[in-house]
Amino acid sequence: MSRYGRQMQLPEIGADGQALLSDARVLVIGAGGLAAPLLPLLAGAGVGHLTIADPDAVDLSNLHRQTLFAEVDCGQPKALRAAKRCQEINSEVSAVGVAEALTPANATAYVRNVDIVLDCADSYAASYVLSDTCCDLKTPLISASVLGLNGYVAGFCGTGPSLRAVFPEMPDNTQSCASSGVLGPVVSMIGALQAQMALSVLLGFDPSPIGQMVQVNAKTFRLSTFRFDTASEPESRFAFVAPSSLGARHKIIELRDSSEAPVPAHPDAVRIAPDEVRAALPDPATPLALCCSTGLRAWRAAEQITEIWPGEIVLVAASTS
Structure with a gap:
């Protein structure tokens, strides 16, 4: 008391x-x-x-x-x-x-x-x-x-x-x-x-x-x-995932170059600059994982990709918190 x-x-x-x-x-x-x-x-x-x-x-x-x-x-x-x-x-x-x-x-x-x-x-x-x-x-x-x-x-x-x-x-x-x-x-x-x-x-x-x-x-x-009690949930979303959840079924793209990230977010990732991702897209049946530091670069790239590619896209933020 x-x-x-x-x-x-x-x-x-x-x-x-x-x-x-x-x-x-x-x-x-x-x-x-x-x-x-x-x-x-x-x-x-x-x-x-x-x-x-x-x-x-x-x-x-x-x-x-x-x-x-x-x-x-x-x-x-x-x-x-x-x-x-x-x-x-x-x-x-x-x-x-x-x-x-x-x-x-x-x-x-x-x-x-x-x-x-x-x-x-x-x-x-x-x-x-x-x-x-x-x-x-x-x-x-x-x-x-x-x-x-x-x-x-x-x-x-x-x-x-x-x-x-x-x-x-x-x-x-x-x-x-x-x-x-x-x-x-x-x-x-x-x-x-x-x-x-x-x-x-x-x-x-x-x-x-x-x-x-x-x-x-x-x-x-x-x-x-x-x-905003009546705000609607979006019909789709780019989910953030952990690198450990990615596997052989994914195509994993590291958007950072080696000077920014000497070690990529995932050992199987290929380094591709954001403006070159469109030319390296897999078959839509293969999920795409985009990796960067904060997730924002990956999100921006994902928004551009969905204009031409219908497959699943997930995001990896190397420094989540």
């Missing part, structure tokens, strides 16, 4: 709501800028079981927005440091850090036994892999993205449409925080909204944030929101 008394005074929470939070199992993919405000808020609220997955280490260049960490943490695994920090904030919760990337191969194992998934990965491929997995398992997904001074957070899957229903085509903007920059407070605003959406889902608030998108422009201080 001493720890949670202020939030338990809210009629929307009370003792029953606090018990729901205590029993909740939450998966957080990514322990960077979005997770920096999100994780302390969830731990502080008494969310009982947090699993945090991120393959990267704390880096000095990210501390301006990844405020969960200090200079002394540089070089340490982000997921492990984040989990330790959550335990320091609230010893009553369980926080487990896993220093590995989300991939199409392990996504189902991560998502299967949790109540909600929070996408903080800053990776287009990871977001689509999570959405596809959560859609299949009917698990709520709160996904967020920030670039520059703009960002969004939205609730997908569970009882609502998936990410692909709202973003069925390849993103127009293929930049990242590393390439175009980002401001710390913008990330913190979106991360805090993401935490509130997660708590709202866990507590069963009505209306639910599933099917709701919030967009933030921090330059103009404009916030806009809309619902």
Whole structure:
């Protein structure tokens, strides 16, 4: 009561709501800028079981927005440091850090036994892999993205449409925080909204944030929101797959040259430049696997190929998360 008394005074929470939070199992993919405000808020609220997955280490260049960490943490695994920090904030919760990337191969194992998934990965491929997995398992997904001074957070899957229903085509903007920059407070605003959406889902608030998108422009201080409950799922999709799922029946094309990727995504891949793929297409009965770093180059090539080739196409993102 001493720890949670202020939030338990809210009629929307009370003792029953606090018990729901205590029993909740939450998966957080990514322990960077979005997770920096999100994780302390969830731990502080008494969310009982947090699993945090991120393959990267704390880096000095990210501390301006990844405020969960200090200079002394540089070089340490982000997921492990984040989990330790959550335990320091609230010893009553369980926080487990896993220093590995989300991939199409392990996504189902991560998502299967949790109540909600929070996408903080800053990776287009990871977001689509999570959405596809959560859609299949009917698990709520709160996904967020920030670039520059703009960002969004939205609730997908569970009882609502998936990410692909709202973003069925390849993103127009293929930049990242590393390439175009980002401001710390913008990330913190979106991360805090993401935490509130997660708590709202866990507590069963009505209306639910599933099917709701919030967009933030921090330059103009404009916030806009809309619902997409009736958005239709696309009739077809380019699925992201793990290299280990590819076999002899596939034609595997590595779109990166040897200077960018000395080791291709799959040992059986042939290197072909994106503008030369059309001339190397197999019989339509042979599935085609297109490989690149983030998956976006592969997606762009796939969109062009489908104009002239009716076969199955899957995508491989070498760095999914």
